Amino acid sequence: MKAVVYKNKNQVAVEEVENPRIEHPSDAVVRVTSAGICGSDLHMYDGRTDISSGTVFGHEIMGVIDDVGQAVVSLKKGDRVVLPFNISCGFCFNCIRGYTNACLTTNPEKPSAAYGYAGMGPYRGGQAEYVRVPFADFNATKLPGEAGDAFEDDFLLLSDVFPTGYHATELAQVGPGKTVAIFGAGPVGLLAAHSAIIKGASEVYVVDRSEERLAIAEKIGAFPVNFEDGSPAEQIITMRKNNKMLVESFKPGEEKMMGVMCGIDAVGYQAHSIKQPDKEDPLSVINELAKVVNFTGHIGIVGVYMPQDPGAVSEQVKKGIYALPFGLIFDKGITIGTGQTPVKKYIEQLKHLIIAGKAKPGMIVSQHTAIEDAPRAYTMFDFRGIGDGEEYTKVIINP
Amino acid sequence: MKAVVYKNKNQVAVEEVENPRIEHPSDAVVRVTSAGICGSDLHMYDGRTDISSGTVFGHEIMGVIDDVGQAVVSLKKGDRVVLPFNISCGFCFNCIRGYTNACLTTNPEKPSAAYGYAGMGPYRGGQAEYVRVPFADFNATKLPGEAGDAFEDDFLLLSDVFPTGYHATELAQVGPGKTVAIFGAGPVGLLAAHSAIIKGASEVYVVDRSEERLAIAEKIGAFPVNFEDGSPAEQIITMRKNNKMLVESFKPGEEKMMGVMCGIDAVGYQAHSIKQPDKEDPLSVINELAKVVNFTGHIGIVGVYMPQDPGAVSEQVKKGIYALPFGLIFDKGITIGTGQTPVKKYIEQLKHLIIAGKAKPGMIVSQHTAIEDAPRAYTMFDFRGIGDGEEYTKVIINP
């Protein structure tokens, strides 16, 4: 079968590899109909991890059950399914507490496994015609309809970026009537905004510098903030101060809360500098969050920070050390939630929102591509489409 | 000043009473601009409580600060405010835990106080030109804008029915992607539906028999269910079974969850019988809820059930004893939340939703009336406008 294979830094190829098969009675094999390219695939593509040549990429996967092992009871050939990117057992100490992002069974190296990802266990990715699914009863979510139906993109995004955007809102304790600042208008940031609005947030601000992406944020119902216009924290505070109704609703002293209650980092360690947007400044987002989040507020961080990063801008950051404005964070009594998403925790309720027509994550998809054209899609996505006249926000491979 | 005064069963009058004044340094006096007539006012009006003749009615109150006591620090003459119906101290064992519905300070008789209400302490109601507000710093919520502005109705409903509808959704654990059945399309039921949709519920069903009210429910985004067409529980289950997308999304066995996860009773003890809608059947709502709520589901009850009710249909119910299908409730492992709303807990976030244009509770207001016409409004509201060609869903007095 055909698969997208990592070759070297900034190079992937489509190659013929052996078809996957049932290796364990709990396995299934899925014929892939859609597979997303994720921003975190670019971390590997850009050589920021130690992935080996030959790895099949792809952890955003949906398709149709092609075969099941003898132990599988809830799935049968032909079922349409989406796969949470976390590969998890469902029965270890972490999985039973809902932390399928830290499964203790599926990866001997560390508590966490995924399809086709550096350090995440010996699993082939799904940017391919077929993929093997371990513990299939637990790791495949049943979908309605036929392969290629209208909801194909919406459902695919249940594998990672929609739950990850939603998880960010959970970590940041977003709820009805809350105010939210989201840094990054990539797929995760946009779907964090979508999630925040679904949850009834009263004000949602999205920060980026791509006008195309900010236009999507606005369409979702958020206020766009372009960081090329100056400190996003200051911009948001000014916007709120200019909201006459809001300011008049304050009792004396409440004007000390002109920032927001919830802050989300959907960017991570590859953040651009605010002042010199073409430079990488891994702290720029957290610095602004510490300014814009109010006393007693909450920050959710789903943009990735790495324990080691050989390609980092400084010796400190290479070792995973980040110089945070922690004095200010402590003074404000802010909480910080971090880490990978336990997709399984959210996937059913998000699926129901899609079925009910209340969530439409697929609107962020910008391109579809045949598997043969995946290498070009990686190149374009890596450059965000610059020079092509097209914004590459989210690319889906349809094998 | 003029005030709406209870005379006898089914009779109120507008009379001149003495103006309220600052009695304690923490008091304020509010000039009332809007005061709602609440379904629970009808409990007293209908003689179902032992309210004494001469009581000034009205616990849904907004207006403008007219005077403040020497201890008041956060309010000044001219401030636009709305008053949570609970009168609470802010510092007792219950208030500091957020249970302002059970304040231990403000009513010597029991843990709970309100304006102009039977058994709720010695406080005059606000269906009057002025009202005294105890512990004003705590009990008056600051509003933006001028008296009579566009948001007047929306803000007034922050005093009771909007927070009460919202509280019902909290008791029933409504959240993103949840399914909800709400019994009663009066102001509280409709605003529970509005709250559920703001919170991101995926499916909301509203049960009533008034087509006018069900039409509002539908406008809000809910599915209307008319109980004159048969058991609402069965209707809802059938509607869900006919949802092809939904049913196809189930793994084997999940079809045992064809009811909803969250049930809300916004009716209470004066419920109509399903089979004979002109008779009172205090259990009809809870019986249907027990049927329609799934295993592991949650029920929120904000419709009132009385510890004593001299006007009840049976000897048991007169003593506050209700024959519940508790075997079924236990078997399903359902939780039940009950009781009066702690308005203060929700009022700020709901106010922000109104200011941000995300909540529009005022849409349920059906009539405005001068204070002189309040007696006619009581009569019409009590009959729900029957014979008049008009539905009386929510009537506001503008003194």
Next chain:
Amino acid sequence: MKAVVYKNKNQVAVEEVENPRIEHPSDAVVRVTSAGICGSDLHMYDGRTDISSGTVFGHEIMGVIDDVGQAVVSLKKGDRVVLPFNISCGFCFNCIRGYTNACLTTNPEKPSAAYGYAGMGPYRGGQAEYVRVPFADFNATKLPGEAGDAFEDDFLLLSDVFPTGYHATELAQVGPGKTVAIFGAGPVGLLAAHSAIIKGASEVYVVDRSEERLAIAEKIGAFPVNFEDGSPAEQIITMRKNNKMLVESFKPGEEKMMGVMCGIDAVGYQAHSIKQPDKEDPLSVINELAKVVNFTGHIGIVGVYMPQDPGAVSEQVKKGIYALPFGLIFDKGITIGTGQTPVKKYIEQLKHLIIAGKAKPGMIVSQHTAIEDAPRAYTMFDFRGIGDGEEYTKVIINP
């Protein structure tokens, strides 16, 4: 192999039955070292359910892995394990939310399965030499030590009564500094008291009429209340009023909270009447709970109430209808949590408490018996040992 088999009302026998074997690749077979007789076994034994003759009883089971199916990855022959009484799949809509008490996969009849229990699916019980465990990776909890070690009783009780007592405290929202009234000093009530004290409750009251059982409650650290001395609610309120330190710590008005914040029903529908203790009064516990639980309090009900009960005292109760003091419950704004325990949710943390020496549930075990003597143990336990001079609180069969 030998097994305890139901014959007729009030009759069990020890018979030879066929050994269980691996029927599905996810199964394991456990050689049973300990199996408890549960109060709910007596519901069947007493003919209050429609269990068929020939059923093997026993849902409190521990032992050693004897065989595993090909799909099992976390267990091997010789592992010491305890089995949560719920048989659950781990991957359905309810299991992934933690509600393994309402698994949708393992019982075609309803959402819930267990070993050897009426209406709980086609599973043989564990009062036998061997038992088959479906979905063994999920349904067997690994234990340290050897079969028959010192902790044998403690670990066995992880299968049901310890988690059920703990679950009661969760439903009743017991926490540090809370006040708790527990009705019933059987195994579940005593372990609810043990759990409440482990969680840091400041005052725990346990109600029963057996002085032996109340003595255990006192040893655990609870205040004993004998309901033969009058209304337990009134006794508890009086005890609290006589606590000078407590009363002096109140601000004015706080004396309205002389009951407790958390109430637990560990008795259920076979409750004794308070006034005539030899008669069954299925409402006696809930009536007292409604009196003794304060405004804003919480009730947890783990004692069973049945949707149908042919042996009940009244026509209403036969149909699962219970005449609750719901007017008072609503007036106080009390919440009620009900239902079967999801053992898996608590078993790891309770296991750690046992290993660390902080929980000692085994102290409630009153008798051990060989499997051959199980019929006599049923008889004695059913009569609570009356006439024998011995209290039968908890009997363990050691096959």
Next chain:
Amino acid sequence: MKAVVYKNKNQVAVEEVENPRIEHPSDAVVRVTSAGICGSDLHMYDGRTDISSGTVFGHEIMGVIDDVGQAVVSLKKGDRVVLPFNISCGFCFNCIRGYTNACLTTNPEKPSAAYGYAGMGPYRGGQAEYVRVPFADFNATKLPGEAGDAFEDDFLLLSDVFPTGYHATELAQVGPGKTVAIFGAGPVGLLAAHSAIIKGASEVYVVDRSEERLAIAEKIGAFPVNFEDGSPAEQIITMRKNNKMLVESFKPGEEKMMGVMCGIDAVGYQAHSIKQPDKEDPLSVINELAKVVNFTGHIGIVGVYMPQDPGAVSEQVKKGIYALPFGLIFDKGITIGTGQTPVKKYIEQLKHLIIAGKAKPGMIVSQHTAIEDAPRAYTMFDFRGIGDGEEYTKVIINP
């Protein structure tokens, strides 16, 4: 009256100052019977803040009501009371959500006020014979008994260090069966350990280098860890690995969780270096926490980190920038809670635990002193009693 007054770095004096009086109708004046010296008083004493000469110190205060303003309703002359160190209004946006640590009313400079503390508003401290209490109904907690009773020390610690230790356990999500590592065996760390054990934690480790303090930790029920013996994270992991029962209870893969689930920093920015204990290393605690806390764990930070610290060891830290191992924290998906304690949120439940004899915070008090000897007590406490042969863990001034 006499009061402890700040003069210069490392110098306080006892001076005559004007008696406080009722300045506002909501005020009370308290005659002080006990006032603690807090570790955070030493921050000022050591010149690490910009406190002005002449400030009266002391935010841990209890005593007897001497006078009340006209608006005060819940207190009268002679009532025994303790004062939460936070001065809060009870009615602002933050107070009504329970965040009395960030009151918006009581300090014009920032959201947070306290008695006698740098940057915390214009309030005189309570290391004096009398102190004025603003918003007294809200800010004074009623106590039982007489001034000087046996519980005097226990109740005094309700003002700050006991709730702060408890708050640390809330931020770190400590609960029944959880494993906890606490850094710092000063009053807050020891009372965090006491709180963790009250809450039912299964294993509690306390890290310090003072054998006297570690001995108290052990008496409380914690495992002592002396960081002079090497990395405390490594010591704790080794202790757990050597726990045979624990290790045998793991399924394959669960040995990846050999650290603890909950980590507490009760030290802050003045931490000692692990390798060179006589040097200050503001990151040493957080670095160890990041190592010892497991994937999916939680960290609670109540030791203070400053937004500015002129006396800091590096230019970065002077500006409140701390070089955290954030890559590792993110990789593990750890949450971090920070900040000052909202004492009011916990004080009632902790008071009940003391009254019930379940909490004994007073056991950590090491010295009592007359107010005249306060200067010497500051000197000794600052040096932790070194040279005196006595450990100064917690000193109480009894004016």
